[in-house]
Amino acid sequence: MKKTATTELGPEMQGNGIPNTVDEYLASVPEHARSVLVKMRAVIRSAVPPEAVETISYRMPAFKHKKVLVWFAAFSNHCSLFPTAGVIAAFKDELMSFSTSKGTVHFPMDKPLPVALIRKLVKERVKQSETRARRSPQ
DSSP: OOOOGGGGOOTTTTTTOOOSSHHHHHHHSOHHHHHHHHHHHHHHHHHSOTTOEEEEETTEEEEEESEEEEEEEEOSSEEEEEOOHHHHHHTTTTTTTSEEOSSOEEEETTSOOOHHHHHHHHHHHHHHHHHHHHHSOO
């Protein structure tokens, strides 16, 4: 059975629903995961357009600019970045040492967070999103 982000939330969120803000989500996860997510959040923020906003989508923190660009979340032994399948495919060689699925990269909490790689993944997602937006009929 796959775990969802809400299965890893702390007691503040258990049984009372969805966090309303990214800060509320972060406050609800265990400290060891929180520190990783805080760092990931800062890296993502540095790579998205300045007008991008934080939101909760699918019960996870996300950054949105016209549409959701990326999600991130804590799980029992890793933190995940959800940059979409197109980004995972574009970086498949660089992601070989990480557990991935169609649209997700898992970063183990017992290893240093690959800040430069995360920044590249997010920048690629922004680029892909902007390219698709230009191609869409108005």
